Amino acid sequence: MIRIRLLESNSDLDLACSDRLSSGLAALDRQPPAVVLLDLNLPDSCGAATFRSVLSRAPSVPVVVLSTLEDEALALQAVHHGVQDYLVKGTFDGTQLTRTLRYAIERHAAVALKTARDKAVAKGQYYIKQILKGDTKFTCSFCDYSVVTSRFNTSNGNRRTQAVAAMNRHVARLHRDLWKRRCSLVHLEKDASVSVEEGNIKEQA
Ligand SMILES: [Zn+2]
Numbered sequence: 654m655i656r657i658r659l660l661e662s663n664s665d666l667d668l669a670c671s672d673r674l675s676s677g678l679a680a681l682d683r684q685p686p687a688v689v690l691l692d693l694n695l696p697d698s699c700g701a702a703t704f705r706s707v708l709s710r711a712p713s714v715p716v717v718v719l720s721t722l723e724d725e726a727l728a729l730q731a732v733h734h735g736v737q738d739y740l741v742k743g744t745f746d747g748t749q750l751t752r753t754l755r756y757a758i759e760r761h762a763a764v765a766l767k768t769a770r771d772k773a774v775a776k777g778q779y780y781i782k783q784i785l786k787g788d789t790k791f792t793c794s795f796c797d798y799s800v801v802t803s804r805f806n807t808s809n810g811n812r813r814t815q816a817v818a819a820m821n822r823h824v825a826r827l828h829r830d831l832w833k834r835r836c837s838l839v840h841l842e843k844d845a846s847v848s849v850e851e852g853n854i855k856e857q858a
Pocket residue numbers: 793794795796797798823824827828
């Protein structure tokens with residue numbers, strides 16, 4: 654049924670199905686998907702135990718619950734426990750399904766990014782680092798600006814050094830005040846403060 658709905662809406666989401674919680678959890682371990690659409694009533698699990706198992710096994714994967722009309726209160730409870738959203742069986746079409754799944758993915762990613770940024774700022778880092786297939790992505794802790802090492806040319810030196818220098822320039826230009834305030838709050842060393850001079854920010858480990 655879900656597959657048909659997704660086909661109807663020309664969704665580019667790939668679908669893998671498990672008919673039991675146990676096989677679904679095993680699939681989550683093997684290859685975490687972009688999103689989980691979770692029926693609360695499965696042959697080997699029902700109700701709150703179903704979403705609790707999935708949330709605890711794969712906290713980094715967004716979950717959308719598929720509920721029945723009778724189960725709507727339970728679906729709401731699931732949302733309080735960290736599920737992104739829920740859909741009531743028989744009340745949505747392919748477009749709504751695709752939109753709900755996309756929105757769950759985006760919202761989950763936004764929350765993860767915010768958490769990473771809060772941690773970075775708490776540690777006195779003005780950027781967060783992500784490793785992507787042999788590339789490193791640096792994202793500003795204060796806005797959405799990011800640089801990837803592959804953008805830089807090795808003939809100008811180390812790509813990573815150039816990427817960090819680009820982040821330095823960005824923070825110095827746009828977030829100097831935020832960064833200074835941050836430094837004074839946590840009593841960071843003077844040389845941790847941002848100056849408009851290039852390369853004056855010490856790279857944080
Ligand atoms: Zn920024």
